[in-house]
Amino acid sequence: MRIGLIAMSGVRVRNEELARLGLTLPQFVSRGKVIASLPSLGLLTVAGLTPPGHEVVYREVAELKPDLALEPFDLVGISSFTAQIDEAYALADRYRAAGVPVVLGGLHVSLMPDEAAQHADSIVLYGAEGVWPQVVTDAEAGRLRPRYEGLRARVFDDAYYAQPRFDLLAGRPYNRITVQTSRGCPLNCEFCAASVRITSSYQQKPIERVVREIQIARETTRQPFFELADDNTFVNKKWGKALVRAIAPLDIRWFTETDISIADDAELLELVAESGCRQVLIGLESPDVGALDGMDPRNWKKARAPRYLEAIDRIQSRGVSVNGCFILGLDSHTPDVFETVRDFVRESGLLEVQITVQTPFPGTPLYRRLQREGRLLQDRFWDRCTLFDVTYQPKHMSVADLEAGMRWLFSEIYNEQEFLRRKRQYMEIAKACMN
Numbered sequence: 001m002r003i004g005l006i007a008m009s010g011v012r013v014r015n016e017e018l019a020r021l022g023l024t025l026p027q028f029v030s031r032g033k034v035i036a037s038l039p040s041l042g043l044l045t046v047a048g049l050t051p052p053g054h055e056v057v058y059r060e061v062a063e064l065k066p067d068l069a070l071e072p073f074d075l076v077g078i079s080s081f082t083a084q085i086d087e088a089y090a091l092a093d094r095y096r097a098a099g100v101p102v103v104l105g106g107l108h109v110s111l112m113p114d115e116a117a118q119h120a121d122s123i124v125l126y127g128a129e130g131v132w133p134q135v136v137t138d139a140e141a142g143r144l145r146p147r148y149e150g151l152r153a154r155v156f157d158d159a160y161y162a163q164p165r166f167d168l169l170a171g172r173p174y175n176r177i178t179v180q181t182s183r184g185c186p187l188n189c190e191f192c193a194a195s196v197r198i199t200s201s202y203q204q205k206p207i208e209r210v211v212r213e214i215q216i217a218r219e220t221t222r223q224p225f226f227e228l229a230d231d232n233t234f235v236n237k238k239w240g241k242a243l244v245r246a247i248a249p250l251d252i253r254w255f256t257e258t259d260i261s262i263a264d265d266a267e268l269l270e271l272v273a274e275s276g277c278r279q280v281l282i283g284l285e286s287p288d289v290g291a292l293d294g295m296d297p298r299n300w301k302k303a304r305a306p307r308y309l310e311a312i313d314r315i316q317s318r319g320v321s322v323n324g325c326f327i328l329g330l331d332s333h334t335p336d337v338f339e340t341v342r343d344f345v346r347e348s349g350l351l352e353v354q355i356t357v358q359t360p361f362p363g364t365p366l367y368r369r370l371q372r373e374g375r376l377l378q379d380r381f382w383d384r385c386t387l388f389d390v391t392y393q394p395k396h397m398s399v400a401d402l403e404a405g406m407r408w409l410f411s412e413i414y415n416e417q418e419f420l421r422r423k424r425q426y427m428e429i430a431k432a433c434m435n
Contacts, residue, residue, distance in 0.1 A: 001140055002055045004073035005047055007040035008080035008088050009060055014389045017407060039169055041178040041229050042079050042106060042128070048162035049132040058168040061091065070098055075139045079106035082193070082361055082385040089119040096121065101144055103135060108382075110198045111363025117146060126150040126198045127183075129160040152200040155183060161209065166217040177217045178229040181210050181243060185231035187259065189283075189296045190369070191327070193361035194231045202232075204239055207246050214250055225278075228256035234272075237265050244268075244275040257281040260304050263311035273318040273433075279352070280315065281323040284308055287344035288337065291330040312348050319433040321351040321426060328406055329358040334396045338405040342412045351426040353413055356387040357406060 039058075047056045057073070061084075064071070076095045080088035085108050092102040096119075105124035109116040116123050122144045124131060130151040138144050151160060166177070184199035185192070214226060233256045234240040240262075247254070253276050260282055262268060272280075285301060286292055292302035304311075312322050326341050345353050360367035360376065362385075370376050375393040384391050394402050412418065 001074035001136070002057065002072065003050060003136070004057050004059060004071060004076045005040075005043040006059045006061060006064070006076060006078045006091065007043050008078070008084040009038075009040075009062065014384050014386060015403065017403070038176055038178055038227065039172075039174055040079055041164060041180060043077065044164035044166060044168060045162060046077060046079075046105075046128045046132055047165035047168055049128055051133050051136055054136065056165065056168065058165070061087070064091070070095060070100070073100055075101055075103065075136070077103045077105065079104075080108060081106075082108045082382050085112075085116075085382050089116075092119045101139055103139075103144075107193065107195070107198060108362070111193075111361075113147065122146055122148065124148045124150055126152045127155045129155040129162070152198060153203065155199075155203060156205045156209070161205075163209075163213060163216070166213070166220045169217075169220050172221075174221050175224055176227055177221055177224040178227045179210060179213050179217060180229040181205050181207075181233060182230045182235070186235060187232065187296045187300055189301070190294070191358060191360070191364060191366045192231075193359075193364050196231055197363060202235060204236065207239075207243050210243065211246050211250065214247070214252060218250075218252070224252075226252050226254040228254065230256055230258075232257065232259055234258045234262045234268065237268055241268055241271055244271045244277070248275040250276075252276050253278050255279045255281070257283075260284070260301075260308065260311050263314040266314075269315060269318045269320070273320050277320050279321045279323055281325060281354070283325045283327075285325070285327045286330055286333070286337070287326075287340055288332065291332045291337075293332070295330075308344075309348055312350060316349060316351070316426065316429050317433060319430050323352040323354055324348065324350040325354040325356065327356055327358050328409070329390065329392075329394045329397075329402050331395045333394065335401050335405055338409045342409060345413055345422075349422075349425050349429065351422055353422075355406070355409060355413065357390055357402065358392070359385055359387050359389075360392055361385055 043058060047058060050056050078088050078092055092104060095102050101121040103122045103124060104116045104120040105128060109123050110125045113123055113125055122135065124135065125147065127150040131148045135148055154160060182202065182204045183195045184202040185194065185196045186202050188196055218224060255278060258280050262280065285295060287308065289302055289305045292305055293299065295301055315322050328337060360370050370392050377391055377393065381391045390399050390402050393399065
């Protein structure tokens with residue numbers, strides 16, 4: 001069979017004023033553009049899981065022209081972010097109308113299976129590991145089942161692991177490549193719509209496999225910058241040290257997401273810096289400690305918040321910048337929060353900052369709670385799950401207040417003068433680190 005694996009990309013801000021603002025402010029959506037330009041590691045893994053004897057073709061949705069004939073395939077697999085799921089459904093409907101069976105998978109499909117099933121011959125829930133080879137076999141025999149359940153645990157075991165098909169990226173203009181070292185996160189924050197929602201435990205890939213994947217990916221793309229596609233890389237500090245010791249000889253530059261506890265271990269910080277890590281993205285969420293109450297089941301983030309400034313200093317003093325992430329519109333936030341975040345950013349010395357609005361992604365505890373409380377502006381708003389569009393009624397301000405405050409904060413933080421100030425400040429830190 002000729003199997004087409006199609007990745008959706010290119011999420012857009014729906015709010016027109018924010019979209020216009022993004023055209024004039026440096027960095028406003030720079031991180032979003034990076035994410036949108038990354039290849040789909042999930043589909044490359046699906047390609048690796050495909051039994052031999054089949055031709056696998058990887059496509060980005062931007063390569064498909066809606067006014068041209070569909071590329072011929074015997075089976076199509078589509079994965080999408082929530083914000084583009086309606087476009088994924090439309091593409092799936094086109095292929096099905098042409099008589100081509102379609103399989104939908106990914107996080108949104110796993111959280112909204114009944115909805116997704118209306119646009120597919122079959123859906124795959126959770127990971128593709130443990131089930132995709134059977135999907136292909138069944139499709140070839142013309143007996144696709146409506147629903148398959150992949151693994152939620154043991155996804156990196158020998159019996160289920162498959163090396164991603166990085167060779168499918170050959171000749172493409174990617175300068176960033178993703179490699180996964182772990183799946184899931186024990187913090188289980190209420191708002192999180194990452195792999196924690198489709199796993200039953202925090203799982204880590206054998207380090208020798210991570211090293212091999214990096215080596216193979218580097219052969220495909222010239223001098224790529226690597227992003228670890230993890231929710232929280234350094235939960236296990238002992239394992240984390242072994243990982244970065246193994247990565248260090250590869251002489252790569254890389255980025256990952258983790259939590260603030262990385263600052264607690266001086267040895268780990270030194271090893272991370274020596275291994276080529278250039279930046280860690282950390283969800284600080286709010287400088288207001290009270291706003292973090294109840295965000296995760298153990299109030300872990302709330303307990304850490306009073307030491308945020310100290311932790312940021314420790315990390316950045318090693319020459320590893322922190323991309324600090326903040327969420328606007330949490331339940332305790334009033335209109336004062338916008339100045340509070342701006343002042344914290346200035347005091348902290350953060351090089352990069354990611355400001356988002358609280359987003360109740362479907363299937364998350366946050367979505368269910370706001371739905372129970374009658375605070376969702378609509379029950380279905382998937383195209384607005386961009387992290388910048390307001391989709392619910394905040395507790396202590398109006399929707400208009402939140403949108404206006406967000407625009408003001410963006411203009412305060414993302415203007416060129418402010419970014420250059422942060423950059424100069426960080427360069428001083430980096431110089432001191434080298435001396």
